Amino acid sequence: MDKLNENVREKKHIKLGEIDSGPILVALLLGFIAVAIFVILRRRSAGRRDFLLTGLCESGKSAIFMQLLHGKLPETFTSIKENVGDYQAGGHSSVRLVDIPGHYRVRDKCFDLYKHKAKGIVFVVDSVTVQKDIRDVADTLYTILADSATQPCSVLVLCNKQDQTTAKSAQVIKSLLEKELHTVRDTRSRKLQSVGDDDVNKPVTLGKPGRDFEFAHISQNIQFVESSAKEKELNTLTDWMGRLM
Ligand SMILES: Nc1nc2c(ncn2[C@@H]2O[C@H](COP(=O)(O)OP(=O)(O)OP(=O)(O)O)[C@@H](O)[C@H]2O)c(=O)[nH]1
Incomplete structure (x- = not known):
């Protein structure tokens, strides 16, 4: 036993x-x-240390760049070349700030030159004209977010020109963009299916397939804030950069 x-x-x-x-x-x-x-x-x-200012023409990128680096508003002109400068926030080592021209003929080429070194991408929106231009704004933002080179970046959507009474709030702009990006995603995925794409440069499909597009579903950390380059109210931007530096 x-x-x-x-x-x-x-x-x-x-x-x-x-x-x-x-x-x-x-x-x-x-x-x-x-x-x-x-x-x-x-x-x-x-090796990613740059901050890129990007967005459509006239959204205020050069105004923001000049306010941050030189403390003044520039004369109005359409940039055809990038502005590059060193930006230093209190106590941090300096970073490179690149103001990418908004004109569609140069925008993508210029963005491609700097995207692999980007730590943060600031997508500047004209909060007054955003509703009228929503198709172009969403299309440009989609291209940036779907680029495989931007997947490790943090993204700030800077809703500029808040000094204007007709400016839309960051919250409204976020939901306008969410709706429009859903349409852009549908259009692009249909195009991809018909054309085919090489695997190396294949853009990322944003969000969850079969679900409504939501910023919460993309791989980048994305935030929406308000600013006025004219009134030198850029704390939301400088605080965000400071946290990443
Ligand atoms: N009211 C108001 N106007 C602004 C603000 N920021 C920029 N502007 C004006 O908007 C216009 C366009 O500004 P820019 O800085 O040249 O725009 P941009 O995005 O660099 O344009 P591109 O060089 O064409 O890409 C200028 O007349 C600026 O003075 C702002 O916060 N409030």
């Missing part, structure tokens, strides 16, 4: 040993995967 009990106990031990090793292996595997993801993400964001 004693021998029988001992045998049962032995068997139990063997079984317990077998069951116990499973969770340990799973935990080790999960740990390994977590470390690998951390290393990959670190590598992807390493």
Whole structure:
């Protein structure tokens, strides 16, 4: 009888040993995967120090650039070339600020030159004309967000010209854009299906397929804030940059 009990106990031990090793292996595997993801993400964001000001023509990018770097508003002119300068926020080392021209003929080419070094992308919106221009604004923003090179970036949608009484709030602009980006995504995915695309430059499909487009579903960290370059109210932008520097 004693021998029988001992045998049962032995068997139990063997079984317990077998069951116990499973969770340990799973935990080790999960740990390994977590470390690998951390290393990959670190590598992807390493060397990214630039902040890019982008958006449609006349949204106020050059005004913001000049206010931040020189404390003054520039004469009105359409940029055809980027403005580049060093910006320093209290206590931080300086970063490169690049004002990308809004004109469609130069915008994408210029953006492509700087996107791989970008840590933060500031998408400037004219809060007065945004509703009228919503198709163009959404199309331009979609191109930026769907670019695989911008996936590690933080994105700030800066709703500028808030000194104007007809300016839409950041909250309204966010929901206008959410609706329009849904349409842009549909149009683009239909085009992709008919044309086909090479795998290397394949843009990312934004949000969750089959669901309404929501900014909460994209991989970039995106925030919406308000500003007025004219009134030098740019704290929302400088605070955001300070947090990333
Ligand atoms: N009322 C108001 N006007 C602004 C503000 N920011 C810029 N502007 C004006 O908007 C116009 C366009 O500003 P820019 O800074 O040249 O616009 P941009 O985005 O650089 O335009 P592109 O160079 O064509 O890409 C200018 O007349 C600015 O003075 C603002 O916060 N409030």
